[in-house]
Amino acid sequence: MRQKLFFLAFFCCSFLDLSHGHAIDLNSKQAFLIDLTTNTVLFEKEAETPVPPSSMSKLMTAYLVFKELKAGRLMMKDHFLVSKKAWKKGGSRMFLNVNSRVSVADLLRGLIVQSGNDAAITLAEGIMGDESAFAEQMTRQAREMGANTSTFKNATGWPDDGHLSTMKDLAIIAQRTIQNFPEYYSLYGETEFTYNKIRQKNRNPLLYANIGADGLKTGHTDVAGHGVVASALQGGRRLILAINGAKTKAARSEDAKKLMAWGFTYFASPKLFNAYNTLEHADVWLGKETNVPMVIDEDVYITVPRYQLKDVSVELVYNNPIQAPVKAGQVIGKVVIAIPGRDLIEKPLTAGRDVERAGFLTRIKAAFSYLLWGHN
Numbered sequence: 583m584r585q586k587l588f589f590l591a592f593f594c595c596s597f598l599d600l601s602h603g604h605a606i607d608l609n610s611k612q613a614f615l616i617d618l619t620t621n622t623v624l625f626e627k628e629a630e631t632p633v634p635p636s637s638m639s640k641l642m643t644a645y646l647v648f649k650e651l652k653a654g655r656l657m658m659k660d661h662f663l664v665s666k667k668a669w670k671k672g673g674s675r676m677f678l679n680v681n682s683r684v685s686v687a688d689l690l691r692g693l694i695v696q697s698g699n700d701a702a703i704t705l706a707e708g709i710m711g712d713e714s715a716f717a718e719q720m721t722r723q724a725r726e727m728g729a730n731t732s733t734f735k736n737a738t739g740w741p742d743d744g745h746l747s748t749m750k751d752l753a754i755i756a757q758r759t760i761q762n763f764p765e766y767y768s769l770y771g772e773t774e775f776t777y778n779k780i781r782q783k784n785r786n787p788l789l790y791a792n793i794g795a796d797g798l799k800t801g802h803t804d805v806a807g808h809g810v811v812a813s814a815l816q817g818g819r820r821l822i823l824a825i826n827g828a829k830t831k832a833a834r835s836e837d838a839k840k841l842m843a844w845g846f847t848y849f850a851s852p853k854l855f856n857a858y859n860t861l862e863h864a865d866v867w868l869g870k871e872t873n874v875p876m877v878i879d880e881d882v883y884i885t886v887p888r889y890q891l892k893d894v895s896v897e898l899v900y901n902n903p904i905q906a907p908v909k910a911g912q913v914i915g916k917v918v919i920a921i922p923g924r925d926l927i928e929k930p931l932t933a934g935r936d937v938e939r940a941g942f943l944t945r946i947k948a949a950f951s952y953l954l955w956g957h958n
Contacts, residue, residue: 606844608837611807611827614749615841618757618820619851622885625841628749632731633826635747636801637674637697638811639739641755642720642732644694647686647705648763649723658687662708664700671699673740677778678704688777690766695775696782697800699738706737713737729754741803749824752811756798756822760813770797787835788812793842800834801826808834814842821845848887854896854919855882858934862898864914866937869906875934876900876915882929886921895920900931908937 606625614629616622650656661683669680676692678684678700684692686708692701706716713736720734729751735742760767773790774783787810788795795814802808809826823841828834855861860875876898886894900915908914915931 606841608825608841609828609833610809610825610837612749612809613823613825613837613841614753615821615823615845616753616757617845617849617851617885618760618822619883620885622849622851624821624845624849624885626750629824630731630748630750632746632748634741634745634803634806635732635739635752635826636741636803636806636809637699637739638752638799638801638809638824638826639720639734639737639745639747640693640697640702640801641752641759641799641811642724642734643702643705643716643737644690644766644769645755645759645763646709646716646719646723647690647693648759648766650709651686651766652763656686656709658685658690660686660708662686662689662704664704665707667713668700668703668707671703671738671740673699673738675699676701676775676782677780679778690769691772691775692777694769694799695772695784696777697785699740702737702739724751724755727754727758739801739803741805749826752824753822756811756813756824759798760820760822767797770799771795786810786812787831788814788838788842791839793839793846795842802831810834810838812838812842814846816846819846819851849885850888850891851883851885852891853881853883855917857881860934861917861931862900864900865903866908867903867905868940869908869937870940871937874904874908874914874937876931877934878917878929879911879932880929882917882919884919884921884927890922893922898931904933904937906937907939908933910934910936 613627615625664678664682674697676696676698689701689705692698706713710716717734717736724732732747732751735745785800793814794816797813798811800810808828811824813822825837855878857880858877862876863873866874897918904914912933913930914933917929919927
């Protein structure tokens with residue numbers, strides 16, 4: 583068994599040591615922060631506690647609309663009728679006129695940018711005929727994507743018995759939105775929308791913070807407090823946060839900015855290996871070629887506190903030599919990544935090309951050479 587050990591000290595010179603800055607205090611009662619580069623959870627605070635998700639529920643409403651658009655069952659230019667129920671709904675509104683017909687494009691902006699409850703109900707009724715039926719579909723879709731604690735009773739987030747979600751679930755819904763609907767996700771980054779001659783600004787405080795934020799949704803109820811689900815992209819690295827239970831808009835904004843900045847500053851997510859780059863050559867026993875390249879079939883990233891980067895080590899573990907024949911893609915070893923305080927990460931090493939078995943005379947010669955000299 584051959585082992586080749588690397589220490590990743592070459593990362594350390596460019597990163598600030600923040601080993602004493604791990605603790606972070608938030609005003610919000612619930613919080614969740616995840617790095618999508620590696621799906622690593624960076625921070626949790628009562629993240630799996632069910633709470634009323636208020637207008638953050640509209641993430642799931644928009645998700646179902648995006649799904650219909652992508653499937654071709656709905657078009658942006660389609661129009662839906664505004665019912666009396668939608669028109670009368672209180673709370674945040676896009677100020678639709680009763681019995682008017684409004685395009686899906688405008689309704690989506692009214693839903694996402696203006697957080698319009700009237701827009702949410704109009705979309706729900708337009709797609710399913712009934713808001714309750716739409717809410718049932720919201721719950722089913724949430725469960726399918728792994729947001730298993732969420733139950734939606736309406737499309738708006740209006741307080742309702744049993745209408746509950748968690749910060750972890752809301753982050754999952756945001757993640758699936760970003761990944762599954764990149765063509766529509768840009769709507770969450772729009773900072774204002776005017777409808778019926780009424781201009782409203784997006785309530786997401788991070789969109790104005792110059793930190794790479796491009797979504798998603800705020801919410802507030804008297805019972806649950808102020809919350810926001812937000813995402814930001816810096817240097818190709820995307821974080822998603824979800825917080826709730828702040829007492830004021832200002833406290834929500836402070837917590838969101840603080841938590842997002844901490845996630846980007848305290849942690850790093852470097853790429854260790856590129857997919858299909860040769861990491862090492864293994865000797866081949868009785869093959870037409872004497873060696874075979876060893877590769878990893880995927881890009882490999884890690885997420886760690888920056889101060890730990892100097893302590894990360896990588897081992898290539900494999901039997902040497904490899905017995906011919908060797909097929910491209912065949913597992914011939916593994917990469918073992920050791921991060922202090924974490925379980926080992928193992929990735930398979932595969933052959934980068936075929937190596938056929940040598941002919942009879944070549945094999946005899948190699949075997950004889952091995953008996954005499956200990957090598958082929």
